Each structure stands twice: as structure tokens, then as C-alpha cells.
Amino acid sequence: MPLIMYGTAWKEDRTQALALEAIAVGFRAFDTANQRKHYVEEGVGAAVRAAIASGIVKREDLFLQTKFTYQRGQDHRLPYNPDCDLTTQVRQSIASSLEHLGVTRIDSYILHGPSQRSGLSQADGETWRAMEDAADEGLVGLLGISNVAVDQLKALLCGARIRPTFVQNRCLVRASWDHEMHTLCQKENIIYQAFSLLSGNRQALLKPCVTQIAHHYNKTVPQVVYRFAFELGMLPLTGTTDVAHMRDSLDIFDFTLTHDEIETLLALRDPG
Numbered sequence: 001m002p003l004i005m006y007g008t009a010w011k012e013d014r015t016q017a018l019a020l021e022a023i024a025v026g027f028r029a030f031d032t033a034n035q036r037k038h039y040v041e042e043g044v045g046a047a048v049r050a051a052i053a054s055g056i057v058k059r060e061d062l063f064l065q066t067k068f069t070y071q072r073g074q075d076h077r078l079p080y081n082p083d084c085d086l087t088t089q090v091r092q093s094i095a096s097s098l099e100h101l102g103v104t105r106i107d108s109y110i111l112h113g114p115s116q117r118s119g120l121s122q123a124d125g126e127t128w129r130a131m132e133d134a135a136d137e138g139l140v141g142l143l144g145i146s147n148v149a150v151d152q153l154k155a156l157l158c159g160a161r162i163r164p165t166f167v168q169n170r171c172l173v174r175a176s177w178d179h180e181m182h183t184l185c186q187k188e189n190i191i192y193q194a195f196s197l198l199s200g201n202r203q204a205l206l207k208p209c210v211t212q213i214a215h216h217y218n219k220t221v222p223q224v225v226y227r228f229a230f231e232l233g234m235l236p237l238t239g240t241t242d243v244a245h246m247r248d249s250l251d252i253f254d255f256t257l258t259h260d261e262i263e264t265l266l267a268l269r270d271p272g
Contacts, residue, residue, distance in 0.1 A: 002029030002063045004226065004249060007195060007239035008044050009033070015043030016050075018241055023051045023062075025246045031168075031193075031237055033067035033112055034097045036077035041066060045101040065108035065166075066097045067146065068127065070115055086123055090130035094139055109140035110168060113147035120155045132162045144168060144193070150180050157188060168193035168237075171229065173204040174270035186233060194229050195237040198222055203271045209264050217255045220248055227252040228265050 006027040011018055019030060030048075033039045048064070051057050068090050071082050080092035097106060109131055115123045134140045144166030145156060157163060167185050171178050171194035178194075185192040198205065205221050214224045222238075226249055229236040238249045257265075 001191070002235060003230065004252070005029040005031050005063075005065070005193065005235060005237045006246075007031045007237040008040070009038050009239060011043070011239075011241065012040060013043075014241065015040040016046045019044050019047035020050055021243050022246055023047060023056060025243065026250050027246065028057070028061055029063035029065070031065045032101075033069055033110075034079040034093050034100070035067065035069040035074055035112065036079075037073070037075040041097060041100040045103075049102045059103065063107045064101055064103060065110060065144075066101065066106055067110040067112035068093050068131065069112040070123075070127075072115075073112060086126045087130040087133075090127055090134065094134050098139070105138060106140045108142045108144060108166060109134065110144040110146050110166065114145070114149075114152050118149065118151065120152055120159070124156075125159060128156065128160060132160070135162055142166065146193075148181075150184055153181070153184060153188075153190075163188075164190055166191050166193050166235075168195060170196040170200055171234070172196060172270070173201045173268045177232075177266065182232065182234065192234045193237060194234040195239075197225050197229060197236055198238075201225075201268075201270070204268045207268065207271075210268070213257070213261050213264070219252075219255065223248055223252050224257070224265075227255065227257060228262065231257055231262060 006022040008015055008019060008030060030044055032041045032044045034041050052059060079096040080089040111127060115121045131143050135143055142165040143162055144164045146168035148167060153167060167190055169178050169181055182192050210221055214221045226236045240246055
């Protein structure tokens with residue numbers, strides 16, 4: 001199971017080069033989606049093929065995660081026929097992802113958010129069953145869901161034949177670091193993947209109490225935040241486009257935050 005993951009959203013024609021840089025500096029887990037509106041899944045696949053061909057990594061060294069996205073989250077570049085039923089759409093999207101990534105199996109497959117804001121719909125049930133079937137067939141490994149609310153995760157846990165291994169959510173100070181969801185994940189032995197740890201918390205992370213912790217350990221604020229997430233049992237995502245920051249993101253395992261420092265970070269409030 002990865003300890004930190006490189007996110008590939010919003011990188012467009014830089015996706016392949018940045019994913020290859022991430023592999024070169026030591027990242028082994030990658031998050032993408034078959035959603036051309038925000039991701040270039042093919043670019044991740046091209047980087048993976050290049051890294052394997054050059055001998056930097058083997059396929060089994062890498063953890064590749066992608067997503068099924070409903071039509072409402074897509075633009076006109078759909079990876080499936082929207083006139084088909086959802087079961088067929090999931091199968092078409094998975095087939096497309098396997099081709100894009102150049103692999104025969106996806107390590108983690110995520111439902112890229114429920115179909116509605118509250119509760120789960122019949123569509124969500126059909127989609128999850130199609131994902132379960134793909135797992136049964138060995139096309140995908142672990143399953144998960146992103147951009148999900150507590151009531152929705154509870155409903156999924158009640159109805160799923162294969163329980164989610166992952167929840168991937170924005171982890172924001174203004175929502176107490178998504179405390180309610182993270183607590184539920186801990187209770188249910190689900191791994192919480194945290195994104196927007198930096199971009200969603202910029203003002204709060206400027207506070208002196210945060211910079212003081214960073215100075216104490218001779219680390220950057222992002223390193224402290226990723227370490228904080230790690231110590232809470234989260235799997236942090238970083239989407240940095242800076243190679244030095246990529247290296248920094250991996251250099252978080254040589255220090256440990258104290259209980260008081262963790263409490264200080266938990267108690268942060270968003271000035272906005």
C-alpha cells in the first residue's frame with residue numbers, strides 16, 4: 001500500500017513529463033482519471049511505459065489508480081457511449097483506461113463522486129456493482145470512492161458486496177480536516193486519501209504556529225502537512241509540478257510530530 005501518491009490532475013500536455021519526473025525522484029503511486037476534462041490519463045501511461053522500458057521501474061513496483069466519472073463530470077471527450085447503460089459505460093471506461101495506461105490491471109479503481117449531492121441513487125448502485133464485477137474479473141484491484149459525504153459512505157457500506165478500500169476527499173482546515181469522514185474511515189478500516197492539503201488550506205498554513213513547527217524540524221510547511229496527514233493515518237496526495245518539491249514530498253519519514261504539534265495543527269482555523 002502506498003504511503004504518498006502523486007496526483008496528475010490539471011497538467012495537460014505536461015502530464016507525461018511530470019509523471020516521469022515523479023517516477024525518477026521516487027514516486028511509485030499515481031492517481032489519474034479517465035476524465036479528459038481534468039486529466040490526461042494517456043500521459044500517465046506514456047510515462048509508465050517509458051520508465052519501464054528504460055529499466056527505472058517494473059510494473060509491479062507501481063501503484064496505478066484511476067477513476068470512473070459520470071457524464072455530468074465530463075466534457076465532450078467521453079470514454080464511453082453515453083447512450084449505453086451504466087454497467088456498459090463502466091466496462092468501456094475501464095477498457096479505455098487499461099489501453100491508456102498500457103496495463104492489464106488497474107491497482108485501484110475509484111468512483112469519481114456519487115451521482116447526487118445527498119444519499120446514493122440507483123445509478124450509484126448499478127455503477128458500484130459494475131466496479132465489483134470488474135474486480136471479480138481481475139481487471140481492477142481495490143475499489144474506492146471520492147468526493148463523498150458521510151451519509152453516502154454509510155449507505156455504500158450497507159449495500160456494497162465489495163467494500164471500498166479507499167475514500168479520496170478534499171481535506172480542508174475549514175472542515176476540521178474532514179474530521180467526521182476521517183473518523184468514519186478509521187472505524188471502518190478504510191484508507192483516507194487526502195487531497196487539496198496545500199491548495200485548499202493556503203491561508204491557514206501561513207500561521208506562525210505552522211511555520212514554527214517547520215523551522216523546528218528544518219522542513220518546509222508542505223512537508224509538515226504531509227507528515228501530519230501521514231501520522232493521522234491518511235494517504236496524502238501531492239500534485240506539485242516542481243521537481244524539488246517532489247523530492248521534498250518524499251522526504252517526510254525522518255521526523256515525527258509530537259502530540260502537541262499534532263493538536264496544534266488539528267486546531268487550525270481558516271482565516272477566510
